[in-house]
Amino acid sequence: MTSKARTHRPRRTAAILRDRRRENRAQRDMIERVKVSDFLTMLGMPEDEIDRYGSWAGKHIVNAYRAANFGHEPRKTRKRTKPCKGYPAGRWIKVNVYRVSDPALLAGCATYKRTAPFVQGLYAPAA
Structure with a gap:
C-alpha cells in the first residue's frame, strides 16, 4: 500500500507541472x-x-x-x-x-x- 501511494503522487505532480509548462509555452509563443x-x-x-x-x-x-x-x-x-x-x-x-x-x-x-x-x-x- 505505501509503496504504490508513494509512486503515484510524484507522477501526478510531474504531469501537472508538464501541463502547466505546455500552457505557458503556448502563451509565450503567442506574443x-x-x-x-x-x-x-x-x-x-x-x-x-x-x-x-x-x-x-x-x-x-x-x-x-x-x-x-x-x-x-x-x-x-x-x-x-x-x-x-x-x-x-x-x-x-x-x-x-x-x-x-x-x-x-x-x-x-x-x-x-x-x-x-x-x-x-x-x-x-x-x-
Missing part, C-alpha cells in the same frame, strides 16, 4: 516578437538606412531594455545576413528580439539620432 530591423521597417525607415544604422540602433535599444529590466538580456534568435565577400549565401548571426509592445524599442530609437526622427510623435519620455 509576437520582432527584430530591430523589422521594427525599423515598421517605422518606415528605408532599407539602405536600416542596413547602415540598424546595428547602432540595436545597441541603443538593448541598453534601454537593460535599464528597464534590471540588467536582464532580451531573447535571442538567429538571422541570416545578406550575401557578402566570402559568404555568398550570407551567414547566421545572433540578434535580439523584443515584444512589439516593448517600450524599450521606442525609447532606444528616440535616443539614437538616426532613428529619432522616425519616432518623434510616438515616444514621450517620462517627466
